[in-house]
Amino acid sequence: MEEQTPFRIGFVVLDRQIIDGDGRPAGKVDDVELTWEEGGGPPVMSALLTDSAALGPRISGRAGRLWRSAMRRLRPSVSEPARIAVEDVAAFSPSTRLTTAAPEQANLAEAWLRDHVIGRIPGARRGDDAGE
Amino acid sequence: MGTGLFVADLAEADRAPGVYLDVTATHAEERARSIAASFASLHPPGPASDELRAQLVPLASDAVEELASLRIAVRRGDTAAVRDAERGLRAAADGLGSVRGSTV
Amino acid sequence: MKRLLSFTLGFLAAIGGFLDVGDLVANSVSGARFGMSLAWAVPVGVVGVMLFTEMSTRVTVVTGRSTFDLVRERLGARAGLVNLLACYLATLLTLAANIGGIALALELASSIHYLLWVPVAAFLSWFVIWRVPFQGMERTYGLLGVALIVFSVAVWRLGPDWGALLDSATSFAPPPTEPWPTWWFYAVLVLGAAMTPYTVLFFSSSAVEEGWTAEDLREARTNIFIGFPFGGFLALSIMACAAILLHPAGVNVHELDQVALPAAVALGKVGLILAVIGFFASTFGASLEVGLAAGYSIAQYFGWTWGKTTAPVRAARFHTVTLLGFVAATALILTTVDPIKVTEVSVILSATTLPLTYLPVLVVANDRGYLGSLVNGRATNILASLYLVFMLALALAAIPLLVFTKGGQ
Amino acid sequence: MATTLVSDLIGRPALDRDGRSLGTVQDVVVRRTREGRYEVVGLVVGRHTVAGRFGYGGTLEPPTPWHRVLRWMRRHERYLAWEDIADPADPVRARVASTDLRAWRGHGHGRV
DSSP states (O other): OOOOSOEEHHHHTTTOEEEOTTSOEEEEOOEEEEEEOTTOSOOEEEEEEESGGGHHHHSOSHHHHHHHHHHHHHOTTOOSOEEEEGGGEEEOSSSEEESSOOOGGGGHHHHHHHHHTGGGSTTTTOOOOOOO | OHHHHHHHHHHHTTOSOHHHHHHHHHHHHHHHHHHHHHHHHSOOSSHHHHHHHHHHHHHHHHHHHHHHHHHHHHHHTOHHHHHHHHHHHHHHHHHHHHHHHHHO | OHHHHHHHHHHHHHHHHHOOHHHHHHHHHHHHHHTTTTTTHHHHHHHHHHHHHHHHHHHHHHHOOOHHHHHHHHHHHHHHHHHHHHHHHHHHHHHHHHHHHHHHHHHHHHOSOHHHHHHHHHHHHHHHHHHSOHHHHHHHHHHHHGGGHHHHHHHHHTOOOHHHHHHHHTOOSOOTTSOHHHHHHHHHHHHHHHSOHHHHHHHHHHHHHTTOOGGGHHHHHHIIIIIHHHHHHHHHHHHHHIIIIITTTTOOOOSHHHHHHHHHHHHHHHHHHHHHHHHHHHHHHHHHHHHHHHHHHHHHHHTOOOOSSSOGGGGHHHHHHHHHHHHHHHHHHHTTOOHHHHHHHHHHHHHHHHHHHHHHHHHHTTBHHHHGGGSOOHHHHHHHHHHHHHHHHHHHHHHHHHHHTTTTO | OEEEEHHHHTTOEEEOTTSOEEEEEEEEEEEEOTTSOEEEEEEEEEOOOTHHHHSOSTTBOOOHHHHHHHHHHTTTOEEEEGGGEEEOSSSEEESSOGGGOOOOOOOOSSOO
16 A cells, blocks of 8 residues: 555544454544654654543543443453554455454453353354345 | 213124224213213312303213213123113213303 | 345334334324324434434444434543433433333234333333344334224325315415414424434434345445335325324324324224234334444443343343333333323434534544545535534424423413 | 644644634544555644544535525634644744745545
């Protein structure tokens, strides 16, 4: 992807749907991490953060704090949002496609619910009925 | 009460399932009862309206009684009782109509 | 032949999907109280929902991006979240109203108290979402929903004075005895019932579920442009029945059983049975669509795997949220609050949240970067802009009218 | 190897050389270099409006009445190239006066 034209993170990366290596949705880009190298010069986009906990800072004001505390109570174990290195990103548009599988952390809630709630209900493992 | 009259007509002509008539009559009765009760509990603003209230309260309770007898008749499928209830209802309706006519 | 079959099913689903407890109540109450003077609201509402659904389906089919995915992208996380919560609340209320509607319809067929039916109705709706394949689901309630044609036949059988009906329909004003604010409240009710956000969300998301691509756009459009107007015709028939029979008798509609009265008076037992079947199908179909729409909106905002057609095990968060939606809605109705009042409030809330999802879809539908040559044409844009202003006015007026007229007293 | 989050950067007040407010940081503009790194090339500053995101780049042609409304709502937006930024801390200080800044006419998105 040799595209050189500059683009705005807010338009192209933030809040975009992440599709992991095998085509499954893996959440939204809730935040982006920038890193300054020692040698000075402009920072570089180093990672994408995805996890509803990462959404907290983006919802500024009281709602944001409410959101963050709720998230902490829901999942005390997970403090850091899931981090995806920029190198794993194949393309940013139309959605953020990864070359690798999504980090395990992004799917913690999905896995927990699958094993403890949904998996328990009979018929949960029925095949995809592709619309038939 | 309009609903009650419709239910009575349908019951007499046997043009609707009894189950439906029973539910509709019961709902009509419940609504009439709550309206009559809330009206009766209203404090009449002045002496002039006492006379109006004296007319309306009994008429309202007549209507509720007629709807109750209609419900019972419909549930029993007793068309004769339905016809009586309908006559009573029509009378109460005309009574209320005339009161409304005089005041408006 | 398969093309024709899938066409008719889509067409039927659009009818069955269009009418829900909100339409049944709003049109019948307005007809009983105002005659046909609110008839204009139905076509206006139908054109609005057709326009909105066509745009959002076109955007979803071409970009593969669902409505709430785009809402968040265009509004950003914060404004998107406010939008999501407002729409989710309206959708939950609509779900509760329709589950109440199913229970009331079953009460009419069994004279067992509707509250006993509520858990059954909720479980049945959830179970169909959980197990029954997508088109099978749409086919059932779509076919049964057409039973509501009985109201159109009833209008004809009641042999109304067509001249008087027409005068009332073109009067665009409340009957002398009725105040303007109440008349406008019921206008918002009829419009809100026709232009429900969940219909748009369900229709566009189901395009993704059924794997539609740009080629299927033509079929999607025929479903919308024929199915919805036919649904509007049935809504008008319900209003006409109430206007012809209940209005002169001074009967105000407070219960679902009264909505069915004209069908019984005009066509006897057969008419009544068809009406009750139609009630059951439209409220049941609506519960499925609203239940899914609630799950879709949250899953699409957070970017989870979503979709009824994917195996539940692979969309655990989506199915959990959908299940919780059903539990919350059932709990609300079990508090013995009057389902008809819940219906009216849910319609008012839907009308208030309508522009929140309409605006982002209108913007994306004009973005060549997303739709290429399929962006809105000039005519569509003019109409869409008019409706944007109209929907904003509707949204601003809805709640004040609800409060001022104390629920349309 | 200091890192910051875009969410911290967005919303930070921005001042020009003479201390006059440029509004707040609205967005970060990056460009992919030959080595495949995404280097920040500048910031978009201005007054926060929801419409800030609506307008996107050149590919949006809203119906005529709305086009003017959207452009009017985003009239405060200015583009601050990274070289013109003296100090990216809080608040962001620019080396140039606000008058010489132009809005960012870059490519919105599309097939990036």
